[in-house]
Amino acid sequence: MSASTIPIDGPLLPLYHEEFYFDDGNLTLLVEDTLFRVFRSSLTRHSPIWRELFELPHPAGEPMEGSGDEHPLVLYGISKVDFERLLWILYPADFGVCRAHTQDEWTSVLDLSTRWECADIRALAIRELQKLPVSPVDTIILSRRFDISGRWTLAAYAALCQRPDALSLEEASRLGLETMVRVAQLREQIQRGAPGPVRPKHHYQTPTSAAGNRRVGLDPVSSHPLRKPREPGQPLDARPGKPPCQTRGGTYGGLRPKSRQTSIGWSLTYSARMELCRHWQPKQSLMICARAPPLTYGVNICAERP
Structure with a gap:
């Protein structure tokens, strides 16, 4: 008996997400081929985009999108992996512990938080990315893609311009023509000759000890080479031309x-x-x-x- 295929008339039912399909949730989302059921307040609390979405008037007599599995709210252009990583932040399995650790995971969180204007989640993703060992090329690409500025971006440009190795063909294609030309110009200026270290305008003489002064024949009190040595019987640190000052405890010259x-x-x-x-x-x-x-x-x- 030969094997035969069983035809399927209707479309395949979407799968339930094994972790983020809550039975008591009030918002059903379809992302690619997976159903998510979450709480609407979790999204509207952090995103003004989601708040404006649910404030739109709803047509009378029609089921509301997201009300159930038969009428889910479809998220087009969103990867289910990226959405799942965003839900790691909204619904942590362990309080105080982030499940995202790698550059790709935090980039997914940064992508959706930037799209939906989740300012607090976006700031968290940027902080965590800055702690990771991201290459200068990846840092520049992330900064341009998600509009990130500051010391993190400037340090990446500086490291790329000051490193001894030139840009590879792959790095140049990822950076683009304009960025590659600017980096090449800066590298050429640095290789032509950067100014040397700036020396201080004032140099101070290191004080010497009394034992060292005696070895070179200088008085411990008048060790400066421009000062006149103290005469025998002259008060300590008294100099010609300075009248002594009479105090209650004695005379201290000058x-x-x-x-x-x-x-x-x-x-x-x-x-x-x-x-x-x-x-x-x-x-x-x-x-x-x-x-x-x-x-x-x-x-x-x-x-x-x-």
Whole structure:
């Protein structure tokens, strides 16, 4: 007995989706050859496109699209795989855990969320794509397709222009003629010679220790090569032409506070700061803090009135 085929008169019934066909759902959708039954509020809550769709007037006497399996709402031009990945976000199996992990999965979510203007889901997909190791060419293509701008896109252009290897034929065909020409122009400008690193205008001398100064024959207090060495018996850090300042605790050469409470910036060495601490009265608060350049220190003196 030979095998024979059984003719089928009517069309094949669509399949129910094994996960996203809820028995208590109120919206039936037909995507390709699969039926989805979800909750209408899940879509209208995130998408203004879906809200406007259900606000349209419905003809009287006709069944409403999406009301059941016999009258589903057909989504043309939508892949059932992309729609299923979007439902991963709307109906997570585990709270706080995203089932989408790869670049293709998040691209599907980004595609439908951009079409239906789901701003929060679109922002989530962009953030997750930025965490993945996406190639510069794919980043540029995604940015142009879904209108993404910012540092992520600029970094992809910079990496493509600064890499040593030239664009391959496949990459050039994916980027298109206009983008390929712009990238080639930037690469040529970089290869001709980029400006060197910018050097700082001011160079500061690294402070040396007292032991190192003694080895080279310099005084610990007057270690700067332009300063005149201290004479024997001369007060610490005193310089010719600076009258000594008479304070309650003693004389400190060349430094004269103008008031009982003031803030003065001095260029002091370590021994000079210690000398200032010994001469100042205990009731007066002294705070010394280092700041750049290394040989300059800021001294804030707040003297209390007796």
